[in-house]
Amino acid sequence: xxxxxxxxxxxxxxLSFNNEDTRYSFGGYLYNAxxxxxxxxxMKDNGYEEDGDQQISSQSLVTxxxxxxxxxxxxxxxxxxxxxxxxxxxTILDFMKTRNQLVxxxxxxxxxxxxxxxxxxxxxxxxxxxxxxxxDSEKVKAWRSALFEVANLKGWHLKYGYTxxxxxxxxxx
Numbered sequence: 001x002x003x004x005x006x007x008x009x010x011x012x013x014x015l016s017f018n019n020e021d022t023r024y025s026f027g028g029y030l031y032n033a034x035x036x037x038x039x040x041x042x043m044k045d046n047g048y049e050e051d052g053d054q055q056i057s058s059q060s061l062v063t064x065x066x067x068x069x070x071x072x073x074x075x076x077x078x079x080x081x082x083x084x085x086x087x088x089x090x091t092i093l094d095f096m097k098t099r100n101q102l103v104x105x106x107x108x109x110x111x112x113x114x115x116x117x118x119x120x121x122x123x124x125x126x127x128x129x130x131x132x133x134x135x136d137s138e139k140v141k142a143w144r145s146a147l148f149e150v151a152n153l154k155g156w157h158l159k160y161g162y163t164x165x166x167x168x169x170x171x172x173x
Contacts, residue, residue: 014068015043016088018079027074065091070102080125086143093146105155116151
């Protein structure tokens with residue numbers, strides 16, 4: 001289903017995370033906390049979605065991010081498994097550079113160095129993308145570059161999960 005995002009109001013926050021490991025934990029809690037404070041939030045479940053092999057158009061993705069003032073990226077163990085999450089990341093970083101949009105990375109139970117150098121789960125995910133799209137694929141190169149770049153941004157490092165995330169939410173919202 002294609003959403004016509006041009007008719008939607010401007011959003012305060014575009015929330016990027018992998019549904020696989022944060023939708024029903026930290027990502028969901030962050031969404032609810034922001035929503036309760038009156039922020040307009042756009043994420044996969046409330047503005048557009050990825051449904052198996054049927055992915056949203058790249059223009060819808062760009063428009064969704066463009067209509068947001070801030071992008072929060074929750075980088076978790078399985079974030080790089082999703083090609084849609086990686087496409088979001090590339091677009092977010094492009095708007096950060098070209099339109100000075102705010103970007104806040106949250107390193108949730110992952111080390112920024114694992115993302116920067118694509119080690120552990122990030123290495124495995126990127127190798128799988130290379131197998132699917134080709135080692136010299138421009139898409140995979142862009143994803144690798146974006147992961148390196150986002151890992152070098154200042155953000156929050158939540159190593160311990162729920163307890164630390166709870167305090168983070170209380171302090172920030």
